[in-house]
Amino acid sequence: MEEKIKELTLLLLYLTSWKEDELPQEMRRSWKGYPFDILNELTDEDFIRRSIRAKSVYLTKDGIKEAEKLMKKYFGENRNN
Numbered sequence: 001m002e003e004k005i006k007e008l009t010l011l012l013l014y015l016t017s018w019k020e021d022e023l024p025q026e027m028r029r030s031w032k033g034y035p036f037d038i039l040n041e042l043t044d045e046d047f048i049r050r051s052i053r054a055k056s057v058y059l060t061k062d063g064i065k066e067a068e069k070l071m072k073k074y075f076g077e078n079r080n081n
Contacts, residue, residue, distance in 0.1 A: 007070050009038045010047055014067030017059060028059045 017030040032039055032050060039057065042048045047063030050056075059067065 006038055006041055008074075009034050010042055010063065010067050011070045011074065013042075013048065013057065014059060014064065014071075020058070028064060029056045030059065031055060032057045 013030040013034070014028070017028040020027040020029055032055060039048065039050065042063070043050060045062075046060055047066055048057045048059055050058075
């Protein structure tokens with residue numbers, strides 16, 4: 001069950017993210033209103049990066065790829081972003 005909670009948290013971070021276009025490279029940010037233990041695990045797996053002071057996280061390239069896989073897993077192949 002804990003693994004599903006972590007997957008769904010990453011998926012929610014992705015689904016509620018926005019693009020930061022003003023930066024040198026495109027980044028997706030999301031508010032970090034989720035349990036810190038799960039955010040810590042996602043950080044350890046390098047799916048997200050965060051700062052203690054910031055109220056948001058950003059998804060790494062690996063995090064975006066994993067979230068897109070989870071979209072297929074939970075919503076099916078034909079789901080559009």
